[in-house]
Amino acid sequence: MTVTVAVAGASGYAGGELLRLLLTHPDVRIGTLTAGGNAGTPLGQHHPHLTPLADRTLADTTPEALRGHDVVFLALPHGHSAELAGQLGDDTLVVDLGADHRLTDADAWHRWYGGEYAGAWPYGLPELPLPDGSVQRGALRDVRRVAVPGCYPTGGTLAVAPALHTGLIEPDVTVVSVTGSSGAGKALKPHLLGAEVMGSVSAYGVGGAHRHTPEFTQNLSRAAGQRVSVSFTPVLAPMPRGILTTASAPLTAGMDADAVRAIYAKTYAEEPFVHVLPEGSWPTTAATVGSNNVVIQVTVDVDTRRLVVIAAIDNLTKGTAGGAVQCMNLALGLPETAGLPTTGVAP
Ligand SMILES: NC(=O)C1=CN([C@@H]2O[C@H](COP(=O)(O)OP(=O)(O)OC[C@H]3O[C@@H](n4cnc5c(N)ncnc54)[C@H](OP(=O)(O)O)[C@@H]3O)[C@@H](O)[C@H]2O)C=CC1
Numbered sequence: 001m002t003v004t005v006a007v008a009g010a011s012g013y014a015g016g017e018l019l020r021l022l023l024t025h026p027d028v029r030i031g032t033l034t035a036g037g038n039a040g041t042p043l044g045q046h047h048p049h050l051t052p053l054a055d056r057t058l059a060d061t062t063p064e065a066l067r068g069h070d071v072v073f074l075a076l077p078h079g080h081s082a083e084l085a086g087q088l089g090d091d092t093l094v095v096d097l098g099a100d101h102r103l104t105d106a107d108a109w110h111r112w113y114g115g116e117y118a119g120a121w122p123y124g125l126p127e128l129p130l131p132d133g134s135v136q137r138g139a140l141r142d143v144r145r146v147a148v149p150g151c152y153p154t155g156g157t158l159a160v161a162p163a164l165h166t167g168l169i170e171p172d173v174t175v176v177s178v179t180g181s182s183g184a185g186k187a188l189k190p191h192l193l194g195a196e197v198m199g200s201v202s203a204y205g206v207g208g209a210h211r212h213t214p215e216f217t218q219n220l221s222r223a224a225g226q227r228v229s230v231s232f233t234p235v236l237a238p239m240p241r242g243i244l245t246t247a248s249a250p251l252t253a254g255m256d257a258d259a260v261r262a263i264y265a266k267t268y269a270e271e272p273f274v275h276v277l278p279e280g281s282w283p284t285t286a287a288t289v290g291s292n293n294v295v296i297q298v299t300v301d302v303d304t305r306r307l308v309v310i311a312a313i314d315n316l317t318k319g320t321a322g323g324a325v326q327c328m329n330l331a332l333g334l335p336e337t338a339g340l341p342t343t344g345v346a347p
Protein backbone atom coordinates (compact mmCIF):
# COMPACT_ATOMS: atom_id res chain seq x y z
CA MET A 1 0.00 0.00 0.00
CA THR A 2 1.27 3.51 -0.81
CA VAL A 3 -0.32 6.46 0.97
CA THR A 4 -0.06 10.07 -0.19
CA VAL A 5 0.88 12.45 2.59
CA ALA A 6 0.67 16.24 2.89
CA VAL A 7 2.54 18.23 5.55
CA ALA A 8 1.22 21.62 6.66
CA GLY A 9 3.94 23.63 8.38
CA ALA A 10 6.70 21.91 6.40
CA SER A 11 9.15 24.79 6.87
CA GLY A 12 9.09 24.42 10.68
CA TYR A 13 11.12 22.15 12.92
CA ALA A 14 8.36 19.59 13.44
CA GLY A 15 7.49 19.61 9.72
CA GLY A 16 11.14 19.12 8.79
CA GLU A 17 11.50 16.18 11.15
CA LEU A 18 8.31 14.65 9.75
CA LEU A 19 9.75 14.86 6.25
CA ARG A 20 13.08 13.36 7.33
CA LEU A 21 11.18 10.33 8.65
CA LEU A 22 8.65 10.12 5.82
CA LEU A 23 11.45 10.07 3.22
CA THR A 24 12.50 6.67 4.60
CA HIS A 25 8.97 5.31 5.00
CA PRO A 26 8.38 2.44 2.57
CA ASP A 27 4.64 3.09 2.18
CA VAL A 28 4.61 6.88 1.79
CA ARG A 29 4.56 9.21 -1.18
CA ILE A 30 5.17 12.82 -0.14
CA GLY A 31 2.57 15.16 -1.63
CA THR A 32 1.89 18.83 -0.97
CA LEU A 33 4.04 20.76 1.48
CA THR A 34 2.74 24.04 2.91
CA ALA A 35 3.88 26.98 5.05
CA GLY A 36 2.66 30.38 6.25
CA GLY A 37 4.70 33.45 5.31
CA ASN A 38 7.31 31.25 3.65
CA ALA A 39 4.85 29.87 1.09
CA GLY A 40 6.34 30.22 -2.39
CA THR A 41 9.90 29.46 -1.25
CA PRO A 42 11.76 26.19 -1.81
CA LEU A 43 11.88 23.68 1.04
CA GLY A 44 15.66 23.45 0.71
CA GLN A 45 15.92 27.02 1.96
CA HIS A 46 14.49 25.93 5.32
CA HIS A 47 15.76 22.36 5.61
CA PRO A 48 19.09 22.00 3.81
CA HIS A 49 19.42 18.47 5.24
CA LEU A 50 16.37 17.24 3.26
CA THR A 51 18.18 17.13 -0.08
CA PRO A 52 15.68 14.90 -1.97
CA LEU A 53 12.99 17.56 -1.38
CA ALA A 54 15.17 20.65 -1.78
CA ASP A 55 13.41 21.87 -4.93
CA ARG A 56 9.87 21.45 -3.65
CA THR A 57 8.00 24.76 -3.48
CA LEU A 58 5.95 25.41 -0.35
CA ALA A 59 2.27 26.09 -0.99
CA ASP A 60 -0.10 28.27 1.04
CA THR A 61 -1.76 26.39 3.90
CA THR A 62 -5.31 26.06 2.61
CA PRO A 63 -7.86 23.23 2.68
CA GLU A 64 -7.69 23.11 -1.13
CA ALA A 65 -3.93 22.47 -1.05
CA LEU A 66 -4.30 19.74 1.57
CA ARG A 67 -7.32 17.91 0.12
CA GLY A 68 -6.86 14.79 -1.99
CA HIS A 69 -4.23 13.21 0.29
CA ASP A 70 -4.69 10.04 2.33
CA VAL A 71 -2.92 11.62 5.29
CA VAL A 72 -2.50 15.26 6.36
CA PHE A 73 -0.05 16.17 9.11
CA LEU A 74 -0.73 19.55 10.70
CA ALA A 75 2.55 20.93 12.14
CA LEU A 76 1.18 24.42 12.72
CA PRO A 77 1.06 26.75 15.72
CA HIS A 78 -1.71 26.07 18.22
CA GLY A 79 -5.16 27.24 17.17
CA HIS A 80 -4.79 26.58 13.44
CA SER A 81 -5.79 22.93 13.26
CA ALA A 82 -9.48 22.75 14.05
CA GLU A 83 -10.72 24.94 11.21
CA LEU A 84 -8.49 23.27 8.63
CA ALA A 85 -9.37 19.76 9.81
CA GLY A 86 -13.05 20.61 9.63
CA GLN A 87 -12.64 21.25 5.91
CA LEU A 88 -10.88 17.95 5.21
CA GLY A 89 -13.03 14.88 4.60
CA ASP A 90 -13.69 12.29 7.30
CA ASP A 91 -11.91 9.73 5.13
CA THR A 92 -8.63 11.69 5.36
CA LEU A 93 -6.38 10.78 8.28
CA VAL A 94 -5.53 14.07 10.00
CA VAL A 95 -2.66 13.92 12.50
CA ASP A 96 -2.38 17.12 14.54
CA LEU A 97 1.00 17.88 16.08
CA GLY A 98 -0.37 20.95 17.84
CA ALA A 99 -2.32 21.12 21.09
CA ASP A 100 -5.78 21.87 19.69
CA HIS A 101 -7.29 18.43 20.27
CA ARG A 102 -5.27 17.01 23.16
CA LEU A 103 -7.31 18.04 26.19
CA THR A 104 -10.58 16.29 27.02
CA ASP A 105 -11.68 18.97 29.48
CA ALA A 106 -13.08 22.14 27.94
CA ASP A 107 -12.45 24.13 31.14
CA ALA A 108 -8.78 23.11 31.11
CA TRP A 109 -8.55 24.20 27.47
CA HIS A 110 -10.04 27.62 28.25
CA ARG A 111 -7.74 28.09 31.24
CA TRP A 112 -4.47 27.06 29.56
CA TYR A 113 -4.93 27.95 25.90
CA GLY A 114 -8.02 30.14 25.53
CA GLY A 115 -10.17 30.55 22.44
CA GLU A 116 -12.81 28.15 21.24
CA TYR A 117 -12.52 24.55 22.44
CA ALA A 118 -12.38 22.26 19.42
CA GLY A 119 -12.89 18.95 21.25
CA ALA A 120 -10.54 16.04 21.90
CA TRP A 121 -9.27 13.52 19.36
CA PRO A 122 -7.83 10.06 20.12
CA TYR A 123 -4.63 10.77 22.05
CA GLY A 124 -1.51 9.67 20.21
CA LEU A 125 0.54 7.99 22.92
CA PRO A 126 0.22 4.29 22.02
CA GLU A 127 2.26 3.03 24.99
CA LEU A 128 0.18 4.74 27.70
CA PRO A 129 -0.81 2.01 30.19
CA LEU A 130 -4.48 2.09 31.21
CA PRO A 131 -6.09 0.75 34.41
CA ASP A 132 -7.89 -2.12 32.65
CA GLY A 133 -4.54 -3.61 31.61
CA SER A 134 -4.77 -2.38 28.02
CA VAL A 135 -2.74 0.43 26.46
CA GLN A 136 -3.76 3.44 24.41
CA ARG A 137 -2.65 1.76 21.17
CA GLY A 138 -6.07 0.15 20.78
CA ALA A 139 -7.75 3.57 20.58
CA LEU A 140 -5.57 4.56 17.62
CA ARG A 141 -6.33 1.75 15.19
CA ASP A 142 -8.48 2.68 12.19
CA VAL A 143 -9.12 6.23 13.41
CA ARG A 144 -9.09 9.27 11.09
CA ARG A 145 -8.13 11.93 13.63
CA VAL A 146 -5.18 11.83 16.05
CA ALA A 147 -3.88 14.41 18.56
CA VAL A 148 -0.13 13.96 19.01
CA PRO A 149 1.00 14.63 22.62
CA GLY A 150 3.11 17.60 23.67
CA CYS A 151 6.84 16.93 23.80
CA TYR A 152 7.13 17.10 27.60
CA PRO A 153 4.12 14.88 28.35
CA THR A 154 5.41 12.20 25.97
CA GLY A 155 8.52 11.23 27.95
CA GLY A 156 7.20 12.40 31.31
CA THR A 157 4.00 10.38 31.09
CA LEU A 158 5.76 7.17 30.09
CA ALA A 159 8.25 7.73 32.92
CA VAL A 160 5.60 7.78 35.62
CA ALA A 161 2.57 5.89 34.28
CA PRO A 162 3.74 2.33 35.13
CA ALA A 163 4.28 3.27 38.79
CA LEU A 164 0.85 4.90 39.08
CA HIS A 165 -0.85 2.16 37.16
CA THR A 166 0.52 -0.50 39.55
CA GLY A 167 -0.08 1.57 42.71
CA LEU A 168 3.64 1.85 43.51
CA ILE A 169 3.50 5.59 44.20
CA GLU A 170 1.18 8.17 45.68
CA PRO A 171 -0.81 10.20 43.14
CA ASP A 172 1.38 13.22 43.79
CA VAL A 173 4.17 13.56 41.25
CA THR A 174 6.99 16.04 40.68
CA VAL A 175 8.36 16.34 37.13
CA VAL A 176 11.35 18.43 36.02
CA SER A 177 12.25 18.30 32.32
CA VAL A 178 15.34 19.77 30.68
CA THR A 179 14.78 20.55 27.01
CA GLY A 180 16.68 21.60 23.92
CA SER A 181 15.67 24.86 22.27
CA SER A 182 14.08 23.33 19.13
CA GLY A 183 11.05 22.61 21.34
CA ALA A 184 10.11 26.25 20.96
CA GLY A 185 9.91 26.12 17.16
CA LYS A 186 11.63 28.24 14.54
CA ALA A 187 9.80 31.51 15.03
CA LEU A 188 12.09 34.22 16.38
CA LYS A 189 11.80 34.57 20.17
CA PRO A 190 14.17 36.94 22.03
CA HIS A 191 14.78 34.54 24.93
CA LEU A 192 15.93 31.90 22.43
CA LEU A 193 18.59 33.96 20.67
CA GLY A 194 21.94 32.21 20.66
CA ALA A 195 23.42 34.74 23.08
CA GLU A 196 20.63 33.99 25.58
CA VAL A 197 20.61 30.21 25.29
CA MET A 198 24.30 29.39 24.87
CA GLY A 199 26.19 28.89 28.11
CA SER A 200 23.12 29.02 30.35
CA VAL A 201 20.43 26.75 31.76
CA SER A 202 17.20 28.39 32.87
CA ALA A 203 13.83 27.33 34.26
CA TYR A 204 10.63 28.80 32.85
CA GLY A 205 6.91 28.32 33.37
CA VAL A 206 7.79 27.79 37.05
CA GLY A 207 5.14 27.24 39.71
CA GLY A 208 2.78 25.02 37.72
CA ALA A 209 2.47 27.70 35.03
CA HIS A 210 3.37 25.66 31.92
CA ARG A 211 0.47 24.69 29.65
CA HIS A 212 1.58 21.04 29.58
CA THR A 213 0.57 20.68 33.24
CA PRO A 214 -3.07 19.81 32.41
CA GLU A 215 -1.90 17.31 29.78
CA PHE A 216 0.30 15.58 32.36
CA THR A 217 -2.60 15.55 34.80
CA GLN A 218 -4.95 14.13 32.18
CA ASN A 219 -2.54 11.35 31.14
CA LEU A 220 -1.40 10.33 34.59
CA SER A 221 -4.93 10.38 36.00
CA ARG A 222 -5.98 8.05 33.17
CA ALA A 223 -3.08 5.69 33.91
CA ALA A 224 -3.80 5.71 37.64
CA GLY A 225 -7.58 5.52 37.43
CA GLN A 226 -7.74 8.36 39.94
CA ARG A 227 -6.91 12.07 40.05
CA VAL A 228 -3.14 12.63 40.06
CA SER A 229 -1.56 15.89 41.15
CA VAL A 230 1.43 16.95 39.01
CA SER A 231 3.97 19.68 39.71
CA PHE A 232 5.82 20.30 36.43
CA THR A 233 8.87 22.52 35.82
CA PRO A 234 10.49 22.89 32.38
CA VAL A 235 14.14 23.89 32.04
CA LEU A 236 15.80 25.23 28.88
CA ALA A 237 19.32 23.98 28.10
CA PRO A 238 21.84 24.99 25.42
CA MET A 239 21.31 22.07 23.05
CA PRO A 240 19.25 21.79 19.87
CA ARG A 241 17.35 18.59 20.62
CA GLY A 242 16.37 16.33 23.47
CA ILE A 243 14.39 16.23 26.71
CA LEU A 244 15.68 14.67 29.92
CA THR A 245 12.91 14.25 32.48
CA THR A 246 13.38 13.54 36.18
CA ALA A 247 10.18 12.48 37.90
CA SER A 248 9.68 11.50 41.51
CA ALA A 249 6.88 10.60 43.91
CA PRO A 250 6.47 8.99 47.36
CA LEU A 251 6.38 5.19 47.32
CA THR A 252 3.26 3.60 48.78
CA ALA A 253 5.25 0.70 50.26
CA GLY A 254 8.83 -0.40 50.76
CA MET A 255 10.36 -1.38 47.41
CA ASP A 256 13.90 -1.73 46.19
CA ALA A 257 15.15 -0.43 42.88
CA ASP A 258 15.45 -3.89 41.31
CA ALA A 259 11.82 -4.70 42.05
CA VAL A 260 10.65 -1.39 40.57
CA ARG A 261 12.84 -1.86 37.50
CA ALA A 262 11.36 -5.33 36.99
CA ILE A 263 7.84 -3.83 36.98
CA TYR A 264 8.87 -1.20 34.44
CA ALA A 265 10.66 -3.75 32.27
CA LYS A 266 7.55 -5.95 32.28
CA THR A 267 5.24 -3.02 31.46
CA TYR A 268 7.26 -2.05 28.39
CA ALA A 269 8.59 -5.50 27.40
CA GLU A 270 6.69 -5.58 24.10
CA GLU A 271 7.14 -1.92 23.23
CA PRO A 272 9.39 -1.30 20.22
CA PHE A 273 10.34 2.24 21.26
CA VAL A 274 10.43 2.19 25.09
CA HIS A 275 13.64 0.86 26.62
CA VAL A 276 14.18 0.30 30.33
CA LEU A 277 17.92 0.31 30.91
CA PRO A 278 19.77 -2.30 32.97
CA GLU A 279 21.00 -1.35 36.43
CA GLY A 280 23.90 1.11 36.35
CA SER A 281 23.03 2.75 33.01
CA TRP A 282 21.36 6.14 32.86
CA PRO A 283 19.45 7.79 30.01
CA THR A 284 21.08 10.61 28.07
CA THR A 285 19.49 12.86 25.48
CA ALA A 286 22.49 12.34 23.18
CA ALA A 287 21.70 8.64 22.87
CA THR A 288 18.17 9.37 21.62
CA VAL A 289 18.99 11.92 18.93
CA GLY A 290 17.12 11.14 15.73
CA SER A 291 15.50 7.98 17.15
CA ASN A 292 11.90 7.38 18.16
CA ASN A 293 13.04 5.92 21.48
CA VAL A 294 12.09 6.64 25.05
CA VAL A 295 14.94 5.51 27.32
CA ILE A 296 14.10 5.01 30.99
CA GLN A 297 15.89 4.19 34.24
CA VAL A 298 14.29 3.89 37.68
CA THR A 299 15.62 3.84 41.19
CA VAL A 300 14.55 4.33 44.79
CA ASP A 301 15.72 7.17 47.01
CA VAL A 302 15.82 5.06 50.15
CA ASP A 303 16.12 7.90 52.66
CA THR A 304 13.08 9.81 51.37
CA ARG A 305 11.16 6.65 50.28
CA ARG A 306 10.61 8.15 46.85
CA LEU A 307 10.64 6.60 43.42
CA VAL A 308 12.95 8.48 41.02
CA VAL A 309 12.61 7.97 37.26
CA ILE A 310 14.78 9.43 34.51
CA ALA A 311 13.57 9.40 30.90
CA ALA A 312 15.19 10.73 27.72
CA ILE A 313 13.61 11.40 24.32
CA ASP A 314 14.36 13.42 21.22
CA ASN A 315 11.67 16.13 21.38
CA LEU A 316 11.43 16.34 17.59
CA THR A 317 11.25 12.58 17.01
CA LYS A 318 9.30 10.64 19.66
CA GLY A 319 8.26 13.98 21.18
CA THR A 320 6.55 15.15 17.97
CA ALA A 321 7.16 13.90 14.43
CA GLY A 322 8.13 10.32 15.27
CA GLY A 323 5.13 9.95 17.52
CA ALA A 324 2.99 11.33 14.71
CA VAL A 325 4.33 8.82 12.16
CA GLN A 326 3.85 5.99 14.69
CA CYS A 327 0.20 7.04 15.05
CA MET A 328 -0.22 7.20 11.27
CA ASN A 329 1.10 3.65 11.03
CA LEU A 330 -1.35 2.43 13.66
CA ALA A 331 -4.32 4.26 12.18
CA LEU A 332 -3.65 2.85 8.70
CA GLY A 333 -2.75 -0.69 9.81
CA LEU A 334 0.87 -0.33 8.63
CA PRO A 335 3.75 -1.86 10.62
CA GLU A 336 4.04 0.38 13.70
CA THR A 337 7.79 0.87 13.32
CA ALA A 338 7.81 1.72 9.60
CA GLY A 339 9.89 4.82 8.87
CA LEU A 340 10.96 5.14 12.50
CA PRO A 341 14.59 4.74 13.65
CA THR A 342 15.18 2.77 16.85
CA THR A 343 18.84 3.71 17.06
CA GLY A 344 20.23 7.15 17.87
CA VAL A 345 23.32 8.98 16.63
CA ALA A 346 26.40 9.00 18.85
CA PRO A 347 28.60 10.58 19.99
N1 LIG B 1 9.25 21.71 18.19
C1 LIG B 1 8.88 20.72 18.99
O1 LIG B 1 9.72 20.05 19.64
C2 LIG B 1 7.44 20.37 19.13
C3 LIG B 1 6.44 20.99 18.40
N2 LIG B 1 5.14 20.61 18.59
C4 LIG B 1 4.06 21.29 17.88
O2 LIG B 1 4.22 21.22 16.48
C5 LIG B 1 3.69 22.40 15.88
C6 LIG B 1 4.78 23.03 15.01
O3 LIG B 1 5.87 23.36 15.85
P1 LIG B 1 7.30 23.75 15.30
O4 LIG B 1 7.59 23.06 14.04
O5 LIG B 1 8.22 23.59 16.44
O6 LIG B 1 7.09 25.31 14.99
P2 LIG B 1 7.86 26.20 13.91
O7 LIG B 1 7.67 27.60 14.34
O8 LIG B 1 9.24 25.70 13.72
O9 LIG B 1 7.06 25.95 12.55
C7 LIG B 1 5.73 26.40 12.41
C8 LIG B 1 5.24 26.06 11.00
O10 LIG B 1 3.90 26.56 10.87
C9 LIG B 1 3.86 27.51 9.79
N3 LIG B 1 2.96 28.58 10.15
C10 LIG B 1 3.11 29.51 11.13
N4 LIG B 1 2.04 30.33 11.17
C11 LIG B 1 1.21 29.92 10.19
C12 LIG B 1 -0.04 30.38 9.72
N5 LIG B 1 -0.66 31.43 10.27
N6 LIG B 1 -0.63 29.74 8.68
C13 LIG B 1 0.00 28.69 8.09
N7 LIG B 1 1.19 28.21 8.50
C14 LIG B 1 1.79 28.82 9.53
C15 LIG B 1 5.28 28.00 9.65
O11 LIG B 1 5.45 28.50 8.33
P3 LIG B 1 6.43 29.75 8.00
O12 LIG B 1 7.82 29.18 7.94
O13 LIG B 1 5.95 30.20 6.69
O14 LIG B 1 6.26 30.74 9.09
C16 LIG B 1 6.06 26.72 9.91
O15 LIG B 1 6.03 25.89 8.77
C17 LIG B 1 3.25 23.32 17.02
O16 LIG B 1 1.88 23.17 17.29
C18 LIG B 1 4.07 22.79 18.18
O17 LIG B 1 3.49 23.06 19.41
C19 LIG B 1 4.80 19.61 19.43
C20 LIG B 1 5.73 18.97 20.17
C21 LIG B 1 7.12 19.31 20.10
Ligand SMILES: CC(=O)N[C@@H](CCC(=O)OP(=O)(O)O)C(=O)O
Pocket residue numbers: 097098099149150151152179180181182183184234236
Ligand atom coordinates in the same frame (compact mmCIF):
# COMPACT_ATOMS: atom_id res chain seq x y z
C1 LIG C 1 11.80 25.25 24.73
C2 LIG C 1 10.33 25.47 24.57
O1 LIG C 1 9.87 26.58 24.50
N1 LIG C 1 9.58 24.38 24.47
C3 LIG C 1 8.18 24.43 24.23
C4 LIG C 1 7.71 23.03 24.15
C5 LIG C 1 6.32 22.95 23.68
C6 LIG C 1 6.05 21.86 22.71
O2 LIG C 1 6.89 21.53 21.94
O3 LIG C 1 4.88 21.28 22.69
P1 LIG C 1 3.52 21.94 22.19
O4 LIG C 1 3.10 21.20 20.99
O5 LIG C 1 2.54 21.77 23.26
O6 LIG C 1 3.78 23.38 21.90
C7 LIG C 1 7.42 25.19 25.29
O7 LIG C 1 7.73 25.09 26.47
O8 LIG C 1 6.44 25.83 24.93
